[in-house]
Amino acid sequence: MTSTEHPIRIAGTTLGEYRHICAFFNSRDDEYHVTLPYIHEGIQQGDKAFHIVDPAERESHLQRLRGVGIDVAAAQIRGQLQVIPWEEAYLREGHFDQDAMLALIEQVLQGGHAEGYSLTRLVAHMEWALEDRPGVNDLLEYEARLNYVLPRYRDPVV
Numbered sequence: 179m180t181s182t183e184h185p186i187r188i189a190g191t192t193l194g195e196y197r198h199i200c201a202f203f204n205s206r207d208d209e210y211h212v213t214l215p216y217i218h219e220g221i222q223q224g225d226k227a228f229h230i231v232d233p234a235e236r237e238s239h240l241q242r243l244r245g246v247g248i249d250v251a252a253a254q255i256r257g258q259l260q261v262i263p264w265e266e267a268y269l270r271e272g273h274f275d276q277d278a279m280l281a282l283i284e285q286v287l288q289g290g291h292a293e294g295y296s297l298t299r300l301v302a303h304m305e306w307a308l309e310d311r312p313g314v315n316d317l318l319e320y321e322a323r324l325n326y327v328l329p330r331y332r333d334p335v336v
Contacts, residue, residue, distance in 0.1 A: 183296060186220075198335050210242050217243065217246075217248070218246045226295035227299050227301070228290070230263075232263070232264060240261060243259075274311060274316060274320075290333065
């Protein structure tokens with residue numbers, strides 16, 4: 179399970195000290211063109227992968243992972259890959275709670291290390307924020323607060 183620290187590449191660049199990436203895409207194909215090599219590299223190098231996705235897109239997400247050669251079933255069984263819907267992360271209890279989400283992010287990153295992974299590559303889809311969801315107005319404050327949490331970890335968050 180454990181891997182040594184290694185370069186982390188995404189979109190043709192190697193991440194440095196700051197590893198919180200906000201990315202906007204024109205289409206799902208554009209998104210996966212950028213993120214699939216990053217995800218695949220992490221799985222190959224023994225990093226943990228934690229993904230938060232639109233529940234309606236979960237199966238499509240898993241299919242795209244399979245399409246680049248990731249053995250999704252095996253990675254899930256060994257705990258290396260977790261793919262959860264928005265409702266289990268951003269929208270627990272039916273609304274966005276920034277305090278709960280910050281606590282979850284820390285739990286996930288600490289948990290990966292406790293499980294023996296040197297890094298957790300967290301990928302979070304946030305299209306839910308385009309909808310009229312309770313708590314969505316707190317999103318900017320959450321992102322600002324997240325920038326104070328993430329530097330305590332070496333884990334990349336996209």
